[in-house]
Amino acid sequence: MTRTVEVSDLVDRARDGQPRAVARLISLVEDASPHLREVAEILAPLTGRARVIGLTGPPGVGKSTSTSVLVAAYRKQGKRVGVLAVDPSSPFSGGALLGDRVRMQDHATDPGVFIRSMATRGHLGGLSWATPQALRVLDAAGFDIVLVETVGVGQSEVEVVSLADTTLVLLAPGMGDGIQAAKAGILEVADVFVVNKADRDGADATARDLKYMISLGRRDREGPSWRPPIVKTVAAKGQGVDEVVAAVDGHHAWMAEHGELERRRAHRAASEIEAIAVARVRSGFGDPRGGAALEQLAKRVVIGELDPYAAADHLIEGLQS
Amino acid sequence: MTRTVEVSDLVDRARDGQPRAVARLISLVEDASPHLREVAEILAPLTGRARVIGLTGPPGVGKSTSTSVLVAAYRKQGKRVGVLAVDPSSPFSGGALLGDRVRMQDHATDPGVFIRSMATRGHLGGLSWATPQALRVLDAAGFDIVLVETVGVGQSEVEVVSLADTTLVLLAPGMGDGIQAAKAGILEVADVFVVNKADRDGADATARDLKYMISLGRRDREGPSWRPPIVKTVAAKGQGVDEVVAAVDGHHAWMAEHGELERRRAHRAASEIEAIAVARVRSGFGDPRGGAALEQLAKRVVIGELDPYAAADHLIEGLQS
Structure with missing residues (x-):
């Protein structure tokens, strides 16, 4: 039995929906195993189908809850959903492990959902290297939607999440003035703004501030300009989730129409190639x-x-x- | 008049304490000007004297205020102090400009203090590339102390601040459970913990939690182990600042004794060289x-x-x- 047959078999089983095969493939690409190249080669022609949705925002806005209800919404549509929870936390806290345990318990037993925490530890080249690899596995394994959720709001999270087809930026009322959010560098990566916890005081003010900031901000992206919609949600009660899904669909249709989807995916591939090459040079x-x-x-x-x-x-x- | 003479002259004037000469030199290294190589060559033999203190922590703990009172404390000792405020904010917010305006107004007219905001914008290779270059200028210009203050808590800030000789991590009471802080990846880079706003409820609890987390955390650094002290301050009232200075001195003495200072500075230089080389390869x-x-x-x-x-x-x- 050659190695190629083993890897092909893993890919087949992953496409059949066996979570252990998916997990094994991600481990192979994460750990830069000797089979990495082989896996990459087999996956390549199978990729390009998944829709990648990034989800970021300051701590406390309800990212995990929002991810969880989005998963439920897409599952209701019969779609297979992968979740990559990007957590650049330290080995000190064992963040990734914690993440795997506490989040997304609702979907733990659903075979149509695959959840993986991506932590910095042990990754050659960091998250910007490892996350696209895992994404590629989920894509090839036939997941229709891949949600990339980030834990923090640092530069590396912004980089990772901006690789998505559509990026959701979550805010919540009373999180301090708009400047704080802007500082995090997340405003200009937003394709859709979500004001979560919209049943709290100040939700309208937050939406208004956002609208104002959007009107001020020149969008540095090339090509025709997309104006990010602002959707209010109460994720904990499932309110507004359909509107988020609709906004994502709207953005997707707009991108397809304007050639933006190809452009973004080429950008994502370029980042991925570059990260691999830099890691190799650096080594x-x-x-x-x-x-x-x-x-x-x-x-x-x-x-x-x-x-x-x-x-x-x-x-x-x-x-x- | 050759270029070398001009740059030499700038360096002389910077060492005489002329802030405009310092600013001009930093611009030369930041913007990757044609004179960059020349500046670097002239600065090299003049560096290695400044003590570099990093200062980080979650938003709202009082980093700016703490930096400001530390500057005052070192000025009282007759030392020249440089401040690099590292702000990986987006061009969207114009963060660096804002930073320059609102922070550190107390020291704006003191010629023994030089303050510079380091933002991502326009920097080839980002902050990990630009900050050590600016630090090198301040070092060569004869600043005794360089404070590197970060605005956020992302991975890039941690990288930048961990290049310091001594890293202060600021926390404040009631900032949520310790896990949040640990997630930010800042606990393991701390050489000194500062619990600021210690006149508020919960300061003792925060210090206790920290103590417990320190006792749990294995320090991954090589060599003999330094146990970070915890200092309580009320920066806004100038309380506890002398204790912070003493803790920094204690850490410095410990490092000198254990060869850790050389090790850290070699690590800093290696990061700097690597960032330059990667930027060049990438281009x-x-x-x-x-x-x-x-x-x-x-x-x-x-x-x-x-x-x-x-x-x-x-x-x-x-x-x-």
């Missing part, structure tokens, strides 16, 4: 050939013998020799 | 020689003709040809 930096090892160069920079640009020259020369 | 990825341009490869990946690993191979081959 060569520690190589001690020719005295160009990074560690030695760093010591020379510390004592002021070399400036960091000259050191970078040596490093790159070392790679190419 | 070659768009190069259309040999049909290996990233964009073309991305399109082939989108249609499933190529897997991203094979595409990365082509990209790297293209670089070396």
Whole structure:
């Protein structure tokens, strides 16, 4: 039995909806196993079908709950749904494990739903490397919808979530002034704004502030401009969820019409390729050939013998020799 | 008049304490000007003297105020103090500008203090690239203390702040359970914990929780282990600031004794060199020689003709040809 047959078999079983096969495939791509290349090659022609929805926002806005009700809504449509919960937390907290345990318990026994927490730990090249790989597995395994939910609002989360076809940015009333949200760098990645906890005081004011900020903000994206709608929800009560689904559909149709979907997916692929290439180049930096090892160069920079640009020259020369 | 003379002159004036010369040098390194290499070369032998203190924590803990009172404390010791306010906010909000305006007004007219906001915008390679460059300028310009303050708690801020000699992590009572803080990935980078707003209810509980979490957390750093002290402050009233300064001094002495200072500075230099080298390699990825341009490869990946690993191979081959 060759390896290729094993991997093909895993892919077949994943496409049949066996969660353990999906999990195994994700592990193969996450851990940069020797079979990684083989898996990638087999998956390639099977990808491009899933609709990828990113979901981000400050802590406390109800991202997990919103993800959970969205999963339910898409399941009602008969769609298979994958969830990647991106959690750049530290090994200190064991965040990913915690995430797997506490979130999404409603869907734990549904074979049409697959949930995976993506944490930083152990990932060569970080989340920007690992998340698209896992996404690719879910896509090839036949999931119709992949929700990429982020835990925080840092730059890396924004990068990850902006790889989605459609990005939902969640806010909630009384989360401080709009500037705080803007600071997080999430406003300009939003395709749809969701004001969750809309039964609380201040929901209208939050929506109004958002509307104002949208009118101010020039959208830096190329091509025809999409004006993000603002949807109010009470995710905990399932209110407004159909409207979110409709807004996502609307955005999808708009993208398809304007060639934006292809553009975004090409962008996603480019980021993925670049991350792989950078990780590979970087792994060569520690190589001690020719005295160009990074560690030695760093010591020379510390004592002021070399400036960091000259050191970078040596490093790159070392790679190419 | 050669360029080298001009840059030398700038450096001389920066070392004389002329803020405009410092600002000009930082702009030269930030904008990757043609003089960048020259500046770096002239600065190199002048660096290695500044003590670098990182300051991070969740929004609302009083980072700006704490930075401001720390600046005052070090000024009282007659030290020249530089502040780099790292703000990975979006161009949307104009965060850096805002930062420059609202923070640190107390020190605006003190020639012994230099304040600079570092935002993502326009930085080749991002904050992890630009911040060490600016730090290097302040170091060479003779600032005794450089405070690197971050605005958010994302991964990039953690990366930036962990380049410091000593990292202060600020928390405040009633900021939610410890898990939230741990999630931010900031606990394991702390050399000193500061519980600010310690006149509020819950300060003792926060300190106790921290103590417990420290006792649980294995410190992944190599070498002998430093146990981060917990200092309570009320920065707005200047309370506890001397204790913070003493804790930083204690950590510095401990590092010097255990060879940790050299190790950290070598690590900082290595990160800096690597960021420069990666940015340079990455800039070659768009190069259309040999049909290996990233964009073309991305399109082939989108249609499933190529897997991203094979595409990365082509990209790297293209670089070396």
